[in-house]
Amino acid sequence: MKLDTKYDTFVGQKVLVDVTPREYKGYNCDEYDLNKDDTTISTIKVEAEKMGLHLRVWLPHTMGTMDYRMDRLNVHVEEQEDGTFQVTRINLG
Secondary structure, eight states: OOOOGGGGGGTTOEEOEEEEEEEETTEEEEEEEEOTTOOHHHHHHHHHHHTTOEEEEEOTTOOOOOOOOTTEEEEEEEEOTTSOEEEEEEEEO
16 A cells, blocks of 8 residues: 555644653653644544554654554654654554
8 A cells, every 4th residue: 555645744744742751760761742732643643544544653762563564554753953843754564
C-alpha cells in the first residue's frame, strides 16, 4: 500500500507535547506525552481511520516493537532546536 500524498501535508506541522522531567533508576530523563489540546495528531488519526489504519505516534525516546504492519501509520514527532515539536516523518509499518 502506498501512502496518499495527503499525509505529506502533515510533515512539518507543530504538535503540542508535554515534557515532564523525572528520575528513573537514578538517572534524570524527560517523559513525553501528547498535550490534550493538540489537534495535529487527532486530525491525522481521523484521516488514518478513514483508510482503516491504526495510528502509532513516536515521540522522543519512545520504545516500541519492530514488527512491520501494513495497517499501521507511524507518525514520528521530534523536538526542534527552538523547543517546539513537529511531525518529521510519516510511514507505514
